[in-house]
Amino acid sequence: MAEFDTTTEVVVAAEKVRDAGFTETDAFSPFPIHEMDEALGIKRTVLPYLVFIGGVAGLLIGLGLQYYTHVVEYPIIVGGRPHFSLPAFVPPAYEMTILLASFTAVFGMLFLNGLPKPYHPVFNVPRFNLASREKFFLLIKKDDPKFDYDETKAFMEDLNPQEVFDVDE
Amino acid sequence: MNTDTYNAPKSLNRWQSIALGAGGIGVIVWLVGYLTGNEEEALRGWLLGFIFWAGIAIGGLGILMLQYVTGGAWGVVIRRVAEACAKTIPYVGLLFIPIGLGVYKLYEFANAPATDKIIAWRGWYMDPPWWAFRAFVYFVLFSIMAYLLSSWGAKQDASKDYEESAKWLSKATRFSGPSIVIFVLLVTFASVDWMMTLEPHWFSTMWGFLFTAGWALSCFCFSVAILAYFSDKPPLDRVLGKRHFHDIGKLMLALVMVWAYFNFSQYLIIWSGNLTEETPFYVVRSKGGWGAMGLALIVLHFAFPFLILLMQDFKRKAKWLASLAIFILIMRLIDMFYIIGPSPKLGELKQHLLEVPFRVTPWDFAGPIAVGGIWLFIFIWHLRQRPLVPLNDPFFENAIKHGKGH
Numbered sequence: 001m002a003e004f005d006t007t008t009e010v011v012v013a014a015e016k017v018r019d020a021g022f023t024e025t026d027a028f029s030p031f032p033i034h035e036m037d038e039a040l041g042i043k044r045t046v047l048p049y050l051v052f053i054g055g056v057a058g059l060l061i062g063l064g065l066q067y068y069t070h071v072v073e074y075p076i077i078v079g080g081r082p083h084f085s086l087p088a089f090v091p092p093a094y095e096m097t098i099l100l101a102s103f104t105a106v107f108g109m110l111f112l113n114g115l116p117k118p119y120h121p122v123f124n125v126p127r128f129n130l131a132s133r134e135k136f137f138l139l140i141k142k143d144d145p146k147f148d149y150d151e152t153k154a155f156m157e158d159l160n161p162q163e164v165f166d167v168d169e
Numbered sequence: 170m171n172t173d174t175y176n177a178p179k180s181l182n183r184w185q186s187i188a189l190g191a192g193g194i195g196v197i198v199w200l201v202g203y204l205t206g207n208e209e210e211a212l213r214g215w216l217l218g219f220i221f222w223a224g225i226a227i228g229g230l231g232i233l234m235l236q237y238v239t240g241g242a243w244g245v246v247i248r249r250v251a252e253a254c255a256k257t258i259p260y261v262g263l264l265f266i267p268i269g270l271g272v273y274k275l276y277e278f279a280n281a282p283a284t285d286k287i288i289a290w291r292g293w294y295m296d297p298p299w300w301a302f303r304a305f306v307y308f309v310l311f312s313i314m315a316y317l318l319s320s321w322g323a324k325q326d327a328s329k330d331y332e333e334s335a336k337w338l339s340k341a342t343r344f345s346g347p348s349i350v351i352f353v354l355l356v357t358f359a360s361v362d363w364m365m366t367l368e369p370h371w372f373s374t375m376w377g378f379l380f381t382a383g384w385a386l387s388c389f390c391f392s393v394a395i396l397a398y399f400s401d402k403p404p405l406d407r408v409l410g411k412r413h414f415h416d417i418g419k420l421m422l423a424l425v426m427v428w429a430y431f432n433f434s435q436y437l438i439i440w441s442g443n444l445t446e447e448t449p450f451y452v453v454r455s456k457g458g459w460g461a462m463g464l465a466l467i468v469l470h471f472a473f474p475f476l477i478l479l480m481q482d483f484k485r486k487a488k489w490l491a492s493l494a495i496f497i498l499i500m501r502l503i504d505m506f507y508i509i510g511p512s513p514k515l516g517e518l519k520q521h522l523l524e525v526p527f528r529v530t531p532w533d534f535a536g537p538i539a540v541g542g543i544w545l546f547i548f549i550w551h552l553r554q555r556p557l558v559p560l561n562d563p564f565f566e567n568a569i570k571h572g573k574g575h
Contacts, residue, residue: 052479079443087440090433 001125001139002161007033010136013159014039017138020155024144028122028131047108054104055097062096063089124168139167175556178402185549192542198535207532209514212275214536215267217509220364221387221502221537222544223261224380227359228388229254230315231352231381234345237318237338243416245568246409248559250392252322253552255315260547262308264540268363269304272297277518278369285519287370300362307359314348326561334561356381367512371450375435382431386424387501390494393417395552397491405557410572411485418484421494425478429471449523453511458527462507470500502537 004010011033017025018041027036036042070076071083081088110116122128122139131137138159140152156164195218203211233251236244273279279297281288293299318341325337357377365376373379397414399405439447454463474497483489510533511525559565 048479048481079441087437090437 001122001128001137001165001167002156002159003127003130003163003165004136004138004161007136009160010138011035011039013138013161016159017140021146022140022144024141024147026139026141028128028137028139030132030134030136033136045112047105047112050108051101051105054108055101058096058098058100059093061100062093065096066092121167121169125165127163127165135162175404175408175558175560177553177557178399178404180402181549181553185546185553188542188545188549190542191538192540192544192546195535195537195539195542199532199539202530202532202535207530208271208274210530211532211536212267212271213509213514214530214532214534215271215540216275216363216536217502217505217533218537218540219261219264219268220505220509222540223264224384224387224501224505225391226254226257226261226388226544226548227311227356228384228386229392230258230311230318231349231356231385232388232392233318234314234349234352235385237342237345238349240342240564241416242564242568242571243413243420245559245562245564246396246413246572247392247417248322249555249557250395250552251388252315252319252555253548254388254391255311256319256551257544257547258308258311258315261544262305262312264543265304265308269301272301274515276366276369277513277515278366280515281369281518285369295366300366303358303362307355310351310355314352317344322559323555325559326556328561331563335563338563353377353381356384364508367509368450369518370446372447373435373439373450375431375438379428379431379435382424382427383501383504386421386428387498389417389421389424390497390501393421393494394491394498397487397494399557400487408558408569408572409487410569411487413568413572414487414490415481415484418478418490421490421497422475422478422484425471425474425497429467429475449521452523453525454507456524459507459511459525462503462527466500466504466507470497470504474500506533 002013004013007029010027010029014025014027014036018039023041025040027033027040029036037044066089067084070085070089075083077083078085122137127135128137138156138161140147140156142149146152153164153166199211199215202214229251233248233255236248236251268275276297278288278291278295279300283289288295321337321341321344325334325341328334328337354377357380360376360380364380365372393414396405396409396417400409400414436451439451453459474493477483477493483493506529510528513520513522513525517525562568
C-alpha cells in the first residue's frame with residue numbers, strides 16, 4: 001500500500017497502476033475523487049439494473065397481491081365498482097415499487113460493497129487512519145494475478161509516493 | 170473577468186427566417202379558416218397553439234426563478250435560454266388578443282343563458298370583460314418578473330468584479346423565492362381562466378399544478394433542444410459538457426413523473442368520487458378516438474420517456490436527449506389537444522354529451538404553426554441579444570468544470 005499527499009498524485013499513480021495491468025486494487029481518500037473510478041479502471045456498478053428489477057418486482061407483487069385479495073380470494077363489491085379496479089390499485093402498487101426498489105438500492109449497495117465488514121487488514125497499518133483526514137492511499141492486493149512481492153513493491157516505490165507499507169493480514 | 174463574448178452562432182439567423190416564414194404561412198392559413206366561416210374551429214386551433222407556446226414562455230419564467238433559487242451548474246447553462254423564453258411573455262400577451270377578442274365565439278361561459286345556474290352563480294367573476302382584464306393582469310405581472318430578472322442578469326454581465334457580480338446574483342435569488350409563490354398562483358388562475366372554462370360545468374383542483382408541471386416540462390424540453398443545437402457549435406461547445414445534459418435529463422425525468430403524478434391524482438380523485446358534475450370530463454375522453462388518444466398519452470407522454478430517461482447513457486448524449494425532448498414536446502401539444510378537442514363547442518353544453526366524435530380540423534395544425542412561428546422568431550431575437558451564458562457569474566467557471574467531469 002502506498003501513501004500520497006495530494007489528489008493529483010494519487011490519481012496519476014492510480015492511472016499507472018491500471019496501465020500496469022493490476023486489477024485487484026483499491027484506493028482510499030478522505031472525500032470522493034470523481035476521477036478515481038476511471039483512473040483505477042473500476043467497472044460501473046450493476047446496482048442500477050438490480051434496482052430496476054427490484055422496482056418491477058415490487059410493481060408486480062403490489063398488483064398481484066391486490067388482484068389476489070380483491071378478485072380471487074375475497075371478492076367484495078366496493079362502491080359499486082368492478083372487482084378489478086385498476087385506478088384504485090395504482091397507489092399501493094406504486095408504493096410497493098418504491099419500497100422494493102429502495103430496499104434493493106440500500107441492501108444491494110451494502111452487499112456489493114461487501115459491507116458490513118468488521119475486519120479489514122489495511123487498518124493494521126497505523127498511518128491508514130489518516131485516510132479519513134488528509135492522506136490518500138492506493139492498495140494492490142496480493143491475490144492480484146500480476147502480484148509479485150518484490151516487483152510490486154519496487155513498482156510502487158516508483159510511483160513517487162510518500163511511503164510504501166506492507167499490509168499484514 | 171471573462172473576455173469571450175459567447176454570442177449566438179450565426180446559423181441561428183437561418184432558423185429565425187424559417188420560423189418567421191412558417192409563422193406567416195400558418196397565420197395566412199389560419200386567417201383563411203377564420204374568414205371562411207369556421208370562426209369557432211379556427212379560434213380553438215389558435216387556443217391550442219397559444220396554450221402550448223405560452224406554456225414554454227411562461228414555463229421559462231418559472232425555470233429561470235427556480236434555477237436562481239436552487240443554484241447549480243444546470244441553472245448556469247440553462248439560464249439564458251429560460252430568460253429568452255421569459256422575455257417573450259409580453260409578446261405572448263399580444264398573441265392572446267385573438268382569444269380575448271374571440272371570447273364570445275370560443276367559450277360557452279361567455280354565451281351562457283341566464284337559466285344556466287352554475288355559470289350564473291359565478292356572476293361578475295366570469296363576465297368576459299373582467300375575464301379579459303384578469304388575463305391582462307397576468308401578463309403584466311409575468312412581464313414585470315421577467316423584465317426585472319433579465320435586467321439584473323444584464324447588469325451582472327456588465328459587472329467588472331466578483332463582488333458586483335455576486336451582488337446582482339443575490340438580488341435575483343432573493344427576488345425569485347417569493348416570486349415563485351406568486352408565479353404558481355398566477356399560473357393556477359390563468360390555466361383555470363383559459364383552459365378549465367372550456368368545460369364550464371366541470372372543475373378540478375389539480376388543474377393549476379397540472380399546468381405548472383406541464384409548462385415547466387415544456388420549457389425544459391424546449392431548452393434541451395436549444396442547448397443540444399448549441400452543444401457542437403462555437404461558442405458553447407467549449408461550455409456544454411456531458412454532465413450538464415445528464416443533470417438536465419434527470420430533471421426532465423422528474424418533471425415527466427410529476428406530470429403523470431398530477432394527472433393520475435386528478436383522474437383518481439374524479440374516479441373515486443364518481444360525481445355527476447366531474448365524471449363527464451373523463452367519460453367523454455375515454456370513448457372512441459379520444460380514448461385511444463388518452464391511452465397513447467399514458468404510454469408516450471409518461472411510460473416511454475420515463476423508461477428511456479432511466480438510462481444514464483441516454484441522458485449524457487446531447488442529441489439523443491434532444492430527440493426525446495422534441496418527442497415529449499409533441500406529446501405536450503397532443504395533451505393540450507386532448508383537453509381542448511373534446512370540450513363542448515358552443516351550444517353543446519346543454520346536450521350533456523357523453524360521447525363526442527373525434528374531431529380534428531386543419532386549424533388545429535395551422536394554429537400551433539402560426540403561433541409557434543411568430544413566437545420562435547421573437548424567442549431567437551431575444552436569445553441573440555445577449556451572451557448565451559452568464560459569463561460573469563461567480564459560478565460560471567465552476568459550472569464549465571462540472572460539465573466536463575466524467
